[in-house]
Amino acid sequence: xxxxxxxxxxxxxxxxxxxxxxxxxxxxxxxxxxxxxxxxxxxxxxxxxxxxxxxxxxxxxxxxxxxxxxxxxxxxxxxxxxxxxxxxxxxxxxxxxxxxxxxxxxxxxxxxxxxxxxxxxxxxxxxxxxxxxxxxxxxxxxxxxxxxxxxxxxxxxxxxxxxxxxxxxxxxxxxxxxxxxxxxxxxxxxxxxxxxxxxxxxxxxxxxxxxxxxxxxxxxxxxxxxxxxxxxxxxxxxxxxxxxxxxxxxxxxxxxxxxxxxxxxxxxxxxxxxxxxxxxxxxxxxxxxxxxxxxxxxxxxxxxxxxxxxxxxxxxxxxxxxxxxxxxxxxxxxxxxxxxxxxxxxxxxxxxxxxxxxxxxxxxxxxxxxxxxxxxxxxxxxxxxxxxxxxxxxxxxxxxxxxxxxxxxxxxxxxxxxxxxxxxx
Ligand code: UDP
Numbered sequence: 083x084x085x086x087x088x089x090x091x092x093x094x095x096x097x098x099x100x101x102x103x104x105x106x107x108x109x110x111x112x113x114x115x116x117x118x119x120x121x122x123x124x125x126x127x128x129x130x131x132x133x134x135x136x137x138x139x140x141x142x143x144x145x146x147x148x149x150x151x152x153x154x155x156x157x158x159x160x161x162x163x164x165x166x167x168x169x170x171x172x173x174x175x176x177x178x179x180x181x182x183x184x185x186x187x188x189x190x191x192x193x194x195x196x197x198x199x200x201x202x203x204x205x206x207x208x209x210x211x212x213x214x215x216x217x218x219x220x221x222x223x224x225x226x227x228x229x230x231x232x233x234x235x236x237x238x239x240x241x242x243x244x245x246x247x248x249x250x251x252x253x254x255x256x257x258x259x260x261x262x263x264x265x266x267x268x269x270x271x272x273x274x275x276x277x278x279x280x281x282x283x284x285x286x287x288x289x290x291x292x293x294x295x296x297x298x299x300x301x302x303x304x305x306x307x308x309x310x311x312x313x314x315x316x317x318x319x320x321x322x323x324x325x326x327x328x329x330x331x332x333x334x335x336x337x338x339x340x341x342x343x344x345x346x347x348x349x350x351x352x353x354x355x356x357x358x359x360x361x362x363x364x365x366x367x368x369x370x371x372x373x374x375x376x377x378x379x380x381x382x383x384x385x386x387x388x389x390x391x392x393x394x395x396x397x398x399x400x401x402x403x404x405x406x407x408x409x410x411x412x413x414x415x416x417x418x419x420x421x422x423x424x425x426x427x428x429x430x431x432x433x434x435x436x437x438x439x440x441x442x443x444x445x446x447x448x449x450x451x452x453x454x455x456x457x458x459x460x461x462x463x464x465x466x467x468x469x470x471x472x473x474x475x476x477x478x479x480x481x482x483x484x485x486x487x488x489x490x491x492x493x494x495x496x497x498x499x500x501x502x503x504x505x506x507x
Pocket of ligand 1: 109110111312314344346377379380384403404405406407409
């Protein structure tokens, strides 16, 4: 049921600017999620303000996206890129700016949806100062992340405490997969309310290009066996496993095998360092002739890469959801993914792709080969993937489910909130 009275709502993503160039160091699924959910909710009639921090002096403070949707950038520390692990100390300024913005506009948001733990803290602090409903999407859990790395940042204990307080106190946590929900229950807290609403993808952007046309556009020959990776350069993405798997492929040495590793990087930054590390493994394994690094794949070109590929590989050590898998599936390209997290939810083994143990290069090689050696089966998997995405993972369906949840929570709490907060006209 759609809301009869359309409220102003705030999507808060302090560290993930919805308009950021995706595919670089810290800009990935969270930025895409906030932007697409924001647009889709506005299409369903909500007045959506997406709040983020200003990370460069050139950025406009307010950007209007259609009549009902805008991005608002608030001051939170110096107007420059600040890594997530160093942002916490600047959050009080973000809160003060948010309050000043509300005051200037003459209303308070009755409902906020926060993203990532930094924004959850902002939301919980705001909730102490004004009546509001808070929903939260984690995008990544500290407990899961820190169990897999050795260089644990100083902020880790704060993050873990905030994530626990958030789960136990906000009005609703939105998990993007049943696996993420299970992790929260097992590793964060048994208290609190969780609802599973997946991430989505743009079904009109992906899946409309034929493999042959995409290859012509990209200059890739029809007989090439193309293996695609799309994503950030980050150790946890497991790109090393993919490269080692390609070295073990039975098709190795065939002139037409091609590995394309797409994603942005900046020399000297953590993504640039990881890109160099991967490139040196590629060289060490003698795969330079069949590997390309096209850099960040922008919006215009990304659908062509997905469509051109024979298989898209998502070798992450962990993914709460993993947008790349559903983007590839929407593009009718089968997915070989690690058997972890949200990938267990999106990829149906033997139906839309294959799941294999993470970090297991032998298993990845075997799974990739099975698909590359059987083009008819590849096409069947691709078709089933597209159907699955159309049914379960369009942004429209995600926004409809969020609309139902927001409406339900507003109806439940409205008498107390409406007396204090003003509803948008
Ligand atoms: N992406 C992109 N261009 C690139 C690399 C990645 O647009 O060169 C996008 C990709 O299409 C996806 C997002 O970045 O929408 C990554 O989201 P995912 O959930 O897979 O991973 P995260 O970055 O959140 O860990």
